[in-house]
Amino acid sequence: MNDDLARAVAILQQGGLVAFPTETVYGLGANAEDPAAVARIYAAKGRPQDHPVIVHLAPGAALDYWAAAVPPEATALAAAFWPGPLTLILKRHARIPDAVSGGQDTVGLRCPAHPLAIALLTAFGGGVAAPSANKFGHVSPTTAAHVHEEFDADGTVGMVLDGGSCAVGIESTIVDLSRLDTHGPVLLRPGHISPQAIAAVIGQLPVAPDAAAPRASGTLASHYAPHTPVAMQPRAQLVETLARLRAAGRRLALIHMGDMDASGLHASLALPARPDGFAHALYAALRTMDHSGAELILVEAPPTDGDWLGVNDRLRRAAHGSSGIVHGLLNAHVAG
Known part of the structure; x- marks a missing residue:
């Protein structure tokens, strides 16, 4: 493990914040099982407490540690698209802090494809809660320089791992699988992985969300916005x-x-x-x-x-x- 990676792992273990690259955008990460650390994400971003964050996992991580139930559709999609830009919403296991899910009974999980993210998650050995590394509602960062632009002035981020420019450039596709029995798969946020690609794996095209769908990252009406109109x-x-x-x-x-x-x-x-x-x-x-x-x-x-x-x-x-x-x-x- 190189010095930067070792330092990043130490910061996460101590409850601090580390910004790191994924293939989609840079994430602002904290230990997903430490409520105080997750609270620091919300404070740094100015994020509403009821707006959930996504837990990032290393390849091969056990989904049933994080989810109360893992339907076959989740296993199939993870096998097809992880590591990659797909987030799965599942019923949250009781051991997972409320802070990660904005008080909901669900949790968002994904395994990012960026090699530096994978190295960090593997070395850390646990889940890292990580929304995009920007102030809430602003344009997401796709380079380390963007992250520094957002957070250097307030000193809330312990470290920024520089992994170059993000390959995909927009956030992950989010699919809700927490209500399969009643609603089937639901597309909460479109992204690089299309509904048709998802349907090719599980045999069902994700439908549009209804009013009772779980809240998910990046789904507010106004988001990803620069200061200029x-x-x-x-x-x-x-x-x-x-x-x-x-x-x-x-x-x-x-x-x-x-x-x-x-x-x-x-x-x-x-x-x-x-x-x-x-x-x-x-x-x-x-x-x-x-x-x-x-x-x-x-x-x-x-x-x-x-x-x-x-x-x-x-x-x-x-x-x-x-x-x-x-x-x-x-x-x-x-x-x-």
Whole structure:
């Protein structure tokens, strides 16, 4: 074990916080069986106490230690997709602290695919509760520099393990298997692993959540949001909006795919027109645009087919509550 890894394990054992890379985003980790340590995650992030965190496990960890019941569907999905970007929601074992689950009777479990995460979890020898390593509701971090940007000022994080840029770039798919008898599998959060891929393993397509579905990480209406307002529009509408806001002299940042006239803009970035490439670059792009000094981040709406489900989910949440911002900027110009 190298010195950095040994230090990270020691911090976790002592109840401290360690940020570490996964293939999705960087996580802010604490010993999942130490309620005081988990409470430090909530305090550092400013996270509501009833918003659960995901427990990260090393390959081969016993699910029945964490879950009161492990249905065959859970075993099959873990065999198919772990290590990887899939979180399973199961009934929580009585030994698992309430703090991990936001007071619910369920627990979210996943085994990340990043080699540094696997090394940390294996060396630690237990579960690490880890939401994304950012202040609550903000854009998730996909590099160690993003984590430092979020937490260096307050000193709440004991260590940041640098594992480079996250390969996937958006959070894991979350599937609820805690109510199979009554509801079947439920897709609580889309991600890199599609509903169709899940159905190919368990023979059932996950359904949309109902009002009684367990609360899960990253499922609030407003989430993954930069400080600068975000508006998402299809290309034809976006071109018109850009023209009008340019004419009004507004400071604009643009995230788009393919060729688009970016003249007169405060900042612009073209992302790959593939769902995996767009997802990988999205959060870093939002952070870059957030630092550009623009009044508004305009995003070209991606396609709506199934491969883009996770990306569209994150962008809708990032843009939540900003629907009137374009009209507000134009009206302010007219009034001025």
